[in-house]
Amino acid sequence: MERLRSVLEQHMDQMADLVQKLSSDLRSGLRPAYDNLMGFFHAIDWKEPWLMCLLAFHVFLLLVTVSSRRNTNFQMLLFLLALAGVYFAERLNRLLGSNWKRFATQNYFDSHGIFLSVLWSGPLLIVAILILVNTLFSLCNLIVKWKKAELRHRARLARNKQD
Known part of the structure; x- marks a missing residue:
């Protein structure tokens, strides 16, 4: 039972990290994606x-x-x-x-x-x-x-x- 609890806690920590990363990405807006797209576009001849x-x-x-x-x-x-x-x-x-x-x-x-x-x-x-x-x-x-x-x-x- 203790092993199951530790696995669930690890999973919850991973999910919390993913949600935090997603929310920070959403707060930064679309500017990084636009910059990456423009970099890709200009790198091509x-x-x-x-x-x-x-x-x-x-x-x-x-x-x-x-x-x-x-x-x-x-x-x-x-x-x-x-x-x-x-x-x-x-x-x-x-x-x-x-x-x-x-x-x-x-x-x-x-x-x-x-x-x-x-x-x-x-x-x-x-x-x-x-x-x-x-x-x-x-x-x-x-x-x-x-x-x-x-x-x-x-x-x-x-x-x-x-x-």
Whole structure:
């Protein structure tokens, strides 16, 4: 019983430390996060050709996603490809990290994969979320159409029964 009490006290101390850290972070505001974001943004050489191609790819993928919003099968293919791109991001980060001298002026590919997460996985996840929201709206519209057809069918059956 004493061991359980000591474990619970340690857990409560850890929770109190986490709450204290969170509250101090919230009191400091968004300024540190903004400073980190700006530091990240300015550390990247945006004129590198491969980065321009990566950004163009994401813009193209977004345009294809928006323009094909009525084609559910194609959207599901895009959804699966986007999620596969996120799934293989760690392997891609390792591959690009070992070969960065061939295409970049500096090594953006750290062991944590922050750069690739922000510029590769992030936009792919945004595209996947857009496809998911579009699919949910399509399903809602399909359910409404189905229910209307069911109600019309029931009304037709009731009219036929009365006649």
